[in-house]
Amino acid sequence: MITPAATGPLGHVAIVHEDPERAEDLARLLRTAGHRVTIAVPGRRVVQGVVDCSPDLVLVSHSLGDPPMATVVKGLRQALGGDVRILVLYGFDPQGVPGDVDDVERAEPLQPTELQIRVSRLLRELAERRVLQKKTSELLGLYKMSWAFSLAGGADVLYGHLSRHSAEMLKAERGVVLLYDSERRQLVGQPPGFGLTPEEVQRVRYKVDGEADSRWNFRKNGPLLSNKAQADTRLLPDLVADLKLQSLMIAPITRGPKILGLLAVADRTGRAPFSDEDLNLLLALAGQATIAVENLRLHDEIKKANALLQEYDRLKSEFVGIVAHDFRRPLMAIRGFAELVLEEQDLPPETRQEFMRTVISETDHLALLANDTLLITQIETGQLSYNFREVDVGPFLLEAVPLGLSDNSVLMDVPPGFPRIWADPDRLRQVLTNLVSNAVKYSASGESIVVRVRERGTQHIVIEVVDHGLGIPPEQIGKLFQKFARVRSENHLKVSGTGLGLYISRLIVEGHGGQIWVESEPGKGSTFGMSLPIDARLARRPLLPAEKDEKPPSPAADSPTAGRPQG
Ligand code: ADP
Numbered sequence: 001m002i003t004p005a006a007t008g009p010l011g012h013v014a015i016v017h018e019d020p021e022r023a024e025d026l027a028r029l030l031r032t033a034g035h036r037v038t039i040a041v042p043g044r045r046v047v048q049g050v051v052d053c054s055p056d057l058v059l060v061s062h063s064l065g066d067p068p069m070a071t072v073v074k075g076l077r078q079a080l081g082g083d084v085r086i087l088v089l090y091g092f093d094p095q096g097v098p099g100d101v102d103d104v105e106r107a108e109p110l111q112p113t114e115l116q117i118r119v120s121r122l123l124r125e126l127a128e129r130r131v132l133q134k135k136t137s138e139l140l141g142l143y144k145m146s147w148a149f150s151l152a153g154g155a156d157v158l159y160g161h162l163s164r165h166s167a168e169m170l171k172a173e174r175g176v177v178l179l180y181d182s183e184r185r186q187l188v189g190q191p192p193g194f195g196l197t198p199e200e201v202q203r204v205r206y207k208v209d210g211e212a213d214s215r216w217n218f219r220k221n222g223p224l225l226s227n228k229a230q231a232d233t234r235l236l237p238d239l240v241a242d243l244k245l246q247s248l249m250i251a252p253i254t255r256g257p258k259i260l261g262l263l264a265v266a267d268r269t270g271r272a273p274f275s276d277e278d279l280n281l282l283l284a285l286a287g288q289a290t291i292a293v294e295n296l297r298l299h300d301e302i303k304k305a306n307a308l309l310q311e312y313d314r315l316k317s318e319f320v321g322i323v324a325h326d327f328r329r330p331l332m333a334i335r336g337f338a339e340l341v342l343e344e345q346d347l348p349p350e351t352r353q354e355f356m357r358t359v360i361s362e363t364d365h366l367a368l369l370a371n372d373t374l375l376i377t378q379i380e381t382g383q384l385s386y387n388f389r390e391v392d393v394g395p396f397l398l399e400a401v402p403l404g405l406s407d408n409s410v411l412m413d414v415p416p417g418f419p420r421i422w423a424d425p426d427r428l429r430q431v432l433t434n435l436v437s438n439a440v441k442y443s444a445s446g447e448s449i450v451v452r453v454r455e456r457g458t459q460h461i462v463i464e465v466v467d468h469g470l471g472i473p474p475e476q477i478g479k480l481f482q483k484f485a486r487v488r489s490e491n492h493l494k495v496s497g498t499g500l501g502l503y504i505s506r507l508i509v510e511g512h513g514g515q516i517w518v519e520s521e522p523g524k525g526s527t528f529g530m531s532l533p534i535d536a537r538l539a540r541r542p543l544l545p546a547e548k549d550e551k552p553p554s555p556a557a558d559s560p561t562a563g564r565p566q567g
Contacts (some may be wrong), residue, residue, distance in 0.1 A: 008120030011056035047075035413452035443469030513539030
């Protein structure tokens with residue numbers, strides 16, 4: 001008998017035939033064509049026997065006796081559904097073939113070529129059905145993934161879901177999401193992973209500089225598939241050894257040209273290799289992950305912005321309260337003294353003069369308060385402009401520092417022949433007035449205050465205002481240069497103030513390209529210092545919108561305004 005070669009896909013064929021010899025003939029024919037064949041012995045347990053060997057195709061003889069062919073076909077359909085093809089072989093009479101049979105073939109006389117063609121067609125149909133099923137389940141998986149992301153309740157749920165779902169869809173034993181940490185310049189494993197302990201997830205790190213240069217570069221090389229991880233020189237050997245990785249697939253999570261992170265699955269169940277098709281699925285999952293990771297980031301940003309807005313709102317109300325109070329107090333004083341002068345006709349002239357002086361000084365105070373409020377508005381709306389001029393520092397300090405604020409003496413320490421600088425003298429005067437009047441306000445009367453200036457290197461000068469007053473507790477230094485910040489101590493709060501002066505001073509100094517800071521010891525006194533570039537026109541950079549905003553209070557040790565800056 002001439003056996004034609006298989007013309008289509010090969011598969012596992014089970015034969016159920018009442019005649020063992022005939023079954024052997026058929027088996028030989030199919031085996032020669034390359035198929036795997038199992039012969040099932042007819043009888044009461046025949047259906048179970050066929051189901052156990054999970055064939056792709058079953059050849060059932062039409063003339064089976066016990067159980068009859070129709071019962072066997074029904075049993076197979078019930079157990080295996082559409083995942084098996086059934087071909088009935090009939091002798092002379094094709095009547096009585098059940099409807100759920102996939103095809104029939106005349107067995108007497110048998111046409112080998114025809115049988116081959118039918119078997120191949122049925123197996124091809126089955127393969128196509130399986131591909132379709134896989135695609136459907138992948139699509140369903142992707143859909144489920146994006147659906148679940150939108151419901152995800154925070155980072156933990158999201159990363160846990162992403163790693164588990166990706167691993168399950170790709171039949172991998174492990175999965176993890178890595179995100180780019182721009183400060184450390186590394187991709188960092190996000191807990192919880194799947195099939196990894198929290199400690200293992202912590203150790204999943206990939207530095208983008210250094211070693212990674214000689215290894216796989218996700219920006220240049222794209223996704224990665226490795227079925228022999230232990231021997232793969234593209235991977236980080238320590239990490240692979242530490243986690244005992246066998247096989248690995250990694251797809252970048254990207255937004256435009258930016259790599260936000262990586263989606264990694266490892267160790268195929270049963271040590272089977274990952275295929276290119278698997279990598280495509282991982283890429284599709286990473287695409288979904290991009291949306292989710294972005295959503296989470298935006299969600300977090302909105303939450304933060306919301307918290308900030310609430311804080312602004314609180315500060316605004318507090319500010320309005322303070323301003324209203326600060327306006328009311330001098331207004332009451334002005335009104336009171338004006339009334340007295342008006343009503344008390346026989347006031348001695350000195351008292352009258354003193355009252356009028358108080359009216360003038362309270363009016364000045366009001367004007368100052370109004371100016372500060374206006375200036376803050378200008379700064380916050382980006383309308384603050386600088387008028388840089390050449391300033392001769394020595395004479396300027398002598399003229400700008402307010403000396404007659406109280407009975408505190410102000411000592412000037414300015415070396416002769418000091419260089420000229422480029423700065424906005426009006427704004428600088430404002431900073432000096434604020435620092436010196438603070439030194440006076442927060443010192444006991446009679447305590448002396450020192451203003452000194454020095455060169456730092458060739459490009460900067462440093463001006464310091466030193467007092468021996470209340471000082472500032474270290475834990476409150478960090479936020480002192482922020483809007484509305486006031487030291488929360490009984491003694492400090494006895495002195496009236498708005499907490500705006502240092503905020504304005506910081507912005508002005510930074511507007512000159514300089515820095516401002518404070519060193520202080522409670523009970524001993526404070527030194528407020530600022531460094532200014534010799535030429536602010538060159539060093540100055542425009543304030544970024546974010547810098548105009550409040551920064552959240554930072555701990556004193558980390559604050560650029562706490563302690564003397566280096567260099
Ligand atoms: P104001 O003095 O109007 O409250 P500032 O912004 O100038 O506002 O100062 C903020 C806070 O810093 C003050 O309220 C005060 O608590 C503290 N402070 C400023 N200068 C000194 C100083 N020289 N000594 C002690 N505390 C100071």
